[in-house]
Amino acid sequence: MNTIATDATETAQPAQADGVLLRAEHLKKFFPVKGHDEAGNPLVLKAVDDVSFEIGRGETLGLVGESGCGKTTTGRLLLRLIEPTAGNLHLGDSPDLYKIPQRQWLPYRRRVQMIFQDPYSSLNPRMSIGSIVGEALVIHGLAKGRRAERVAELLEDCGLPADTANRYPHELSGGQRQRVGVARALAVEPELIIADEPVSALDVSIQAQIINLLEDLRARHGLAYLFIAHDLSVVGHISHRVAVMYLGKIVELGPTREVFTNPLHPYTEALLQAVPKMDPRGGGKKIMLEGDVPSPINPPSGCPFHPRCPKATPECSTYVPQLQEVEPGHWVSCCLCVQREVEKRNSK
Numbered sequence: 029m030n031t032i033a034t035d036a037t038e039t040a041q042p043a044q045a046d047g048v049l050l051r052a053e054h055l056k057k058f059f060p061v062k063g064h065d066e067a068g069n070p071l072v073l074k075a076v077d078d079v080s081f082e083i084g085r086g087e088t089l090g091l092v093g094e095s096g097c098g099k100t101t102t103g104r105l106l107l108r109l110i111e112p113t114a115g116n117l118h119l120g121d122s123p124d125l126y127k128i129p130q131r132q133w134l135p136y137r138r139r140v141q142m143i144f145q146d147p148y149s150s151l152n153p154r155m156s157i158g159s160i161v162g163e164a165l166v167i168h169g170l171a172k173g174r175r176a177e178r179v180a181e182l183l184e185d186c187g188l189p190a191d192t193a194n195r196y197p198h199e200l201s202g203g204q205r206q207r208v209g210v211a212r213a214l215a216v217e218p219e220l221i222i223a224d225e226p227v228s229a230l231d232v233s234i235q236a237q238i239i240n241l242l243e244d245l246r247a248r249h250g251l252a253y254l255f256i257a258h259d260l261s262v263v264g265h266i267s268h269r270v271a272v273m274y275l276g277k278i279v280e281l282g283p284t285r286e287v288f289t290n291p292l293h294p295y296t297e298a299l300l301q302a303v304p305k306m307d308p309r310g311g312g313k314k315i316m317l318e319g320d321v322p323s324p325i326n327p328p329s330g331c332p333f334h335p336r337c338p339k340a341t342p343e344c345s346t347y348v349p350q351l352q353e354v355e356p357g358h359w360v361s362c363c364l365c366v367q368r369e370v371e372k373r374n375s376k
């Protein structure tokens with residue numbers, strides 16, 4: 029099969045002029061589970077299986093896919109909330125951060141923060157909002173002598189009145205709580221925020237407000253985001269580039285506009301076609317995904333998408349496609365798509 033010549037071990041590159049902020053290479057996270065396979069080897073659940081990507085300074089990278097595809101595990105690996113099975117991680121020109129003992133991670137934790145999905149359970153109900161937002165200032169020894177003032181600034185920066193500091197989480201709405209979660213993440217002036225489904229627990233009208241807040245903060249503070257979501261319309265709105273995950277692997281990565289208007293991988297096509305449209309008549313022939321996502325404990329041979337792929341050929345069940353760059357900055361892991369792009373290029 030003809031393929032575009034490329035080193036499959038390369039890291040998918042960002043299209044950012046401001047330089048690379050974070051580089052994750054060959055991340056793997058396997059969880060042991062009970063039982064053995066036919067060969068007698070212990071079973072493992074491959075939540076993240078050889079994922080590489082970069083995030084540029086000031087860039088928003090969207091990470092999308094169905095539940096259980098490994099998005100959240102990837103986000104947690106970047107914060108080392110869980111230990112990787114393999115891979116390495118660099119922030120700026122740092123050495124491999126996984127080789128640094130956890131107790132020496134404090135400076136890195138200041139540079140990378142997280143916003144959680146659930147604005148209800150992610151705030152301690154026994155702590156005032158002021159204590160919640162100010163906690164990281166205490167841990168990192170910041171804003172000494174003016175912490176209350178700094179907390180007030182952070183709350184106002186996130187669209188909340190300064191006196192919210194005296195209230196408790198149960199007194200706030202879901203949207204207000206998520207603003208508190210954003211203020212808490214901003215307290216240590218991070219460079220990168222991992223936003224794990226930050227709006228999926230909110231009403232649609234509130235979702236737009238939080239997305240606009242995140243965009244505004246990015247522009248004002250030069251933040252970068254890894255924006256994890258299953259809702260493609262939200263990701264399309266906020267991300268510069270988007271990475272699509274399936275069964276623990278990135279199957280397509282590229283500039284958002286290009287991936288949304290010219291999706292190459294059949295899985296990306298199917299996800300985009302599942303987004304509700306204003307005009308239900310439009311669109312032509314649709315790809316319908318059948319069946320559930322296979323178990324990551326016993327993933328299919330060859331291309332992991334082949335049991336559900338409407339374009340699969342017999343070859344797809346044996347050949348393992350690699351993520352390859354078919355257009356500048358546009359990567360895909362599908363032998364047919366790569367073949368098609370090669371033919372298109374050769375015919376020009």
Ligand code: SF4
Pocket residue numbers: 293294295331332333334335337338339340341344349361362363364365
């Ligand atoms: Fe479908 Fe085959 Fe491409 Fe996998 S490699 S996405 S099964 S066409």
